[in-house]
């Protein structure tokens with residue numbers, strides 16, 4: 468297990484409940500990873516939930532390997548994620564990894580990335596690294612679901628990247644927004660037909676799905692119903 472000591476060098480709130488944390492390795496060495504991988508962040512906790520111990524949770528690297536920092540996007544949920552929101556710049560944490568296989572398939576076929584909420588994090592790493600490669604022509608179709616635009620992590624950045632890169636197509640779905648959104652969006656959940664429409668356009672595409680487990684399961688079933696072979700469906704559930 469590769470263990471690293473990281474220092475927090477930048478922190479900002481993307482939204483009230485999503486903090487963006489940028490770390491560097493304290494020894495200034497770059498940590499190699501493949502877009503889509505995660506690390507376990509360990510922090511010393513003293514609370515009724517954790518006792519007085521070093522606890523850890525997995526978090527996905529949202530930056531590209533070429534970036535000078537490791538970026539994590541943390542949605543506040545329970546004690547551990549809330550505590551990460553409270554870290555101040557300069558704080559050191561221990562991390563192990565990187566781990567995980569939600570990485571771009573090695574062929575050059577199109578990929579349909581389906582994400583809910585903070586599940587967009589691995590695809591931000593994919594897309595940022597493809598955008599850094601000026602030769603990239605691999606088509607990426609993003610179907611991203613959020614409750615409302617004001618809680619949609621990285622949506623503005625995705626829309627900006629879509630304008631700059633012809634290979635990127637982004638469709639936003641907002642499940643609890645009733646009025647119009649700033650960016651074009653479907654005000655409903657992602658449906659099988661949405662996946663079928665992209666598959667008709669890109670029949671050899673792989674599908675990668677990330678979000679909470681219920682979302683991942685229903686999108687996996689929808690992808691199979693759209694006749695995408697199991698071998699071309701990648702998933703990661705944030706539990």
Ligand SMILES: Cc1cc2nc3c(=O)[nH]c(=O)nc-3n(C[C@H](O)[C@H](O)[C@H](O)COP(=O)(O)OP(=O)(O)OC[C@H]3O[C@@H](n4cnc5c(N)ncnc54)[C@H](O)[C@@H]3O)c2cc1C
Nearest residue numbers: 505524525526527540541542544545546547548588705706
């Ligand atoms: C591969 C992967 C990547 C992820 N990437 C991200 C990401 O990029 N951004 C993000 O916001 N979230 C991510 N998550 C979710 C994240 O790891 C946490 O589950 C989330 O932040 C909620 O943790 P919490 O302790 O604050 O919430 P809680 O609701 O208290 O706990 C959430 C989970 O932690 C377990 N748990 C609770 N207490 C303990 C304990 N003492 N020891 C061990 N486990 C415990 C619970 O059973 C539950 O499954 C990812 C999860 C996985 C599996």
